[in-house]
Amino acid sequence: MTAPVATEPRASADTFVPKILVFSTNNISDPGIDLAGSAHMHYSPGVRVIGLPCTSGVRPSWILHALESGFDGVFVASDGDECAYLHDCAKRSSRIMSLAQTAMRERGIDAGRLRMAAICSVCSEPFTKHVVGFAAALVPLGPVMATKAAAGTGAQA
Amino acid sequence: MTETMVPVGGPEASARRIGVYVCHCGGNISDYVDVEKVIADIRGAGDVVVAKTAMFTCSDATQQEIVADIQANELDGLVVASCSPKLHTYTFRGVAARAGLNPYEYTQVNIREQCSWVHTDDTQAATAKATALVNAGIGRTRHTTPLVPLVVETLPHTLVIGGGIAGLRAAIGLADIGLKVTLVERELALGGWVKDLGTMYPHNRNGRELIDSLIAGVKRRPAITVLTGAEVVGKAGSFGNYRMSVRIGDPGSASIEVAVGSVVVATGFDAYAPADGEFGFGLDGVVTLPDFKAMVDSATGPLMWKGRKVRSVAYVYCVGSRGTGGCAGQACSRYCCAATVQTAVQLSGLDPAIGQYHLYRDMRTYGKFEPLYTEARKAGSVFLKFDNDMPPAVETRPDGRLTVTVTDLLTERTELAIPVDLVVLVTAMAPRANDELVKVLKLPAGADGFFNEIHPKLRPVETVVDGVLIAGACQGPKTSSESVASGLAAVTQSAAVLKKGYTELDPLVALVVPEACTACGDCLTACPYDAIAMTQEGDRHWAVISAAGCKGCGGCVPMCPESAIDLLGYTDAEVTSMIESLAEVPA
Numbered sequence A: 001m002t003a004p005v006a007t008e009p010r011a012s013a014d015t016f017v018p019k020i021l022v023f024s025t026n027n028i029s030d031p032g033i034d035l036a037g038s039a040h041m042h043y044s045p046g047v048r049v050i051g052l053p054c055t056s057g058v059r060p061s062w063i064l065h066a067l068e069s070g071f072d073g074v075f076v077a078s079d080g081d082e083c084a085y086l087h088d089c090a091k092r093s094s095r096i097m098s099l100a101q102t103a104m105r106e107r108g109i110d111a112g113r114l115r116m117a118a119i120c121s122v123c124s125e126p127f128t129k130h131v132v133g134f135a136a137a138l139v140p141l142g143p144v145m146a147t148k149a150a151a152g153t154g155a156q157a
Numbered sequence B: 001m002t003e004t005m006v007p008v009g010g011p012e013a014s015a016r017r018i019g020v021y022v023c024h025c026g027g028n029i030s031d032y033v034d035v036e037k038v039i040a041d042i043r044g045a046g047d048v049v050v051a052k053t054a055m056f057t058c059s060d061a062t063q064q065e066i067v068a069d070i071q072a073n074e075l076d077g078l079v080v081a082s083c084s085p086k087l088h089t090y091t092f093r094g095v096a097a098r099a100g101l102n103p104y105e106y107t108q109v110n111i112r113e114q115c116s117w118v119h120t121d122d123t124q125a126a127t128a129k130a131t132a133l134v135n136a137g138i139g140r141t142r143h144t145t146p147l148v149p150l151v152v153e154t155l156p157h158t159l160v161i162g163g164g165i166a167g168l169r170a171a172i173g174l175a176d177i178g179l180k181v182t183l184v185e186r187e188l189a190l191g192g193w194v195k196d197l198g199t200m201y202p203h204n205r206n207g208r209e210l211i212d213s214l215i216a217g218v219k220r221r222p223a224i225t226v227l228t229g230a231e232v233v234g235k236a237g238s239f240g241n242y243r244m245s246v247r248i249g250d251p252g253s254a255s256i257e258v259a260v261g262s263v264v265v266a267t268g269f270d271a272y273a274p275a276d277g278e279f280g281f282g283l284d285g286v287v288t289l290p291d292f293k294a295m296v297d298s299a300t301g302p303l304m305w306k307g308r309k310v311r312s313v314a315y316v317y318c319v320g321s322r323g324t325g326g327c328a329g330q331a332c333s334r335y336c337c338a339a340t341v342q343t344a345v346q347l348s349g350l351d352p353a354i355g356q357y358h359l360y361r362d363m364r365t366y367g368k369f370e371p372l373y374t375e376a377r378k379a380g381s382v383f384l385k386f387d388n389d390m391p392p393a394v395e396t397r398p399d400g401r402l403t404v405t406v407t408d409l410l411t412e413r414t415e416l417a418i419p420v421d422l423v424v425l426v427t428a429m430a431p432r433a434n435d436e437l438v439k440v441l442k443l444p445a446g447a448d449g450f451f452n453e454i455h456p457k458l459r460p461v462e463t464v465v466d467g468v469l470i471a472g473a474c475q476g477p478k479t480s481s482e483s484v485a486s487g488l489a490a491v492t493q494s495a496a497v498l499k500k501g502y503t504e505l506d507p508l509v510a511l512v513v514p515e516a517c518t519a520c521g522d523c524l525t526a527c528p529y530d531a532i533a534m535t536q537e538g539d540r541h542w543a544v545i546s547a548a549g550c551k552g553c554g555g556c557v558p559m560c561p562e563s564a565i566d567l568l569g570y571t572d573a574e575v576t577s578m579i580e581s582l583a584e585v586p587a
């Protein structure tokens, strides 16, 4: 039997609240996320948002840094086809995602800890569903720090 | 005008003097977040000199208090934790400026929409999160530097592209506000679609006459120069002083240069062209709404088709829109329900005996157009509602007449076969092919092919290209009054920047750190706005980003293999410190 290289062990967690970093966009997805608040929808307080002009500007190193600083997952709330700056924004954002996921795999971080979805400026409910679903999917993976130590990889970005 | 923007030497990160204000928002925040505990728990590291809560941070009294605190304590950084940055960023940038603090040394932290309101059930967790958010704001502020907007001179002259109803009305508005106008129309005649329309909704005004009165208005204004049979083929310069090349005549003809401060794009739409066989398109007697409208407009009595009197007409709605019959267009075309119903009323007037069958999905004679629908029914039009799962079928019968078959949702899904003389396909507004213009102006087009504004509600005619505005049906389906309204919005927006004689550009642009740049050139293709170029001094080559050309999206940042590009306001140092603060679990 060959052991897979650097995969995360499944952790059991009773009161584990995953911490999720969200990258949003100032003109499109962030207003959608604001709208979830205006409508008093609920998601986990582990969700924290950093707004940028465009998700095509996310450095892959920021995603890694988040996962190595204590975030259990990173969610990129992209503009999809609505980006006012870049017509190929979706392609650029996907490229950033795959660069980050490659680097994550090298460090033994489960690629499932990174997700991206297009969130529009009125997508309050889809956003809430995405982060609630993501948090649920992160629970069986456990805290990222603990699993990293268990996998024996301590590489720094 | 300088082309590069260098932060004007901020103080050392360790020596900052930061003021932090946490807002109750009258309970909107403090009912769910313990704001006093946030103040007690923030990680000041000695550089948070003032930390206070306020009932309403945006109130005049608190704004004045912040100004006084900044001055008395010589603050060099400001953090306001209250609502979404969409609401009060400009308010607090103004507060900073009034106190003599550079507005870009202020950070807004959203603890309402993205904290108190989503965690109303868990004060402890909401308070801990608010603390982390405020710490991230402080962390970011430690790395801010004073930035100055780029000031550019603007020419009091606007280029309007497209002489339809939107462009004509905009040209008149611009001239009346004291700006020079050059109006470029591709066709030889001005007026767009409306010049070919007879009676229009609402008010039954004649389209041709409307356009004639606008053209007369244009002629009365010497500030307007009209170029017909002309196209824009080039753009140079930057916001405030664009040098536009306009070719007059066929490709290959000479072009002239026009220097303008802003550009209004009002290039309109095209009618959706149905595919062969789509709802019988191609069969004898199957026509589109624009063609049918022209027939009705020119008729003086009952309609004739190929020498025979037209006794009945069937209209198939939503062709090319709302995914009808599996078409690609998803949007509702807005103008067509009212235009069709108006045309039907017009036809009943010409021929009261005519049979008219409207096969529709939803009748959207919205707002003030609703009485038209009642009028059509009173005049004898019959309305049949179909489901998109069972779209109507159009066939030719052996006797040469047409039959439309439809399953009517309003009569218990009865299948009806209606013999008619004409079938009118109520075609959608489609984006007009304008590839060259899109390329020249770098116009952002959406997936549907229409041009995109920055924000449909708050910035409805501005594009991300500074000084390039869009108006009318080139933005998406619009009636003529909506097209004119957006044309006038583009007038106001042009006047707002051109009448002052100068404008300020947001300094949150990308910068190359020359020492880190290896001149690999990867970034050159990363910018669709051509803001990045190579420069050299002796043997050394490196990339530079034009502050006037940069849109501040940051798309070039991750394209640099050396991490040599930073976006001001979102620098690596700022974002990294925010990530670290947000990851912490505060006490």
Ligand SMILES: Cc1cc2nc3c(=O)[nH]c(=O)nc-3n(C[C@H](O)[C@H](O)[C@H](O)COP(=O)(O)OP(=O)(O)OC[C@H]3O[C@@H](n4cnc5c(N)ncnc54)[C@H](O)[C@@H]3O)c2cc1C
Binding pocket: B161, B162, B163, B164, B165, B166, B167, B184, B185, B186, B187, B190, B191, B192, B193, B194, B197, B199, B200, B201, B202, B230, B231, B232, B266, B267, B268, B269, B270, B271, B289, B290, B293, B335, B339, B342, B432, B434, B437, B471, B472, B473, B474, B478, B479, B480, B481, B483
């Ligand atoms: C059959 C029909 C009936 C209608 N009935 C009504 C009605 O009753 N009431 C109503 O309110 N609305 C009606 N409308 C809608 C109305 O026609 C539009 O709202 C209106 O035409 C939009 O005006 P516009 O100036 O934006 O675009 P357009 O009318 O399309 O004008 C755009 C102009 O730009 C020019 N142009 C395009 N590209 C370039 C370029 N690259 N360079 C230079 N010039 C260029 C075009 O030649 C054209 O002259 C109807 C539409 C149709 C099709």
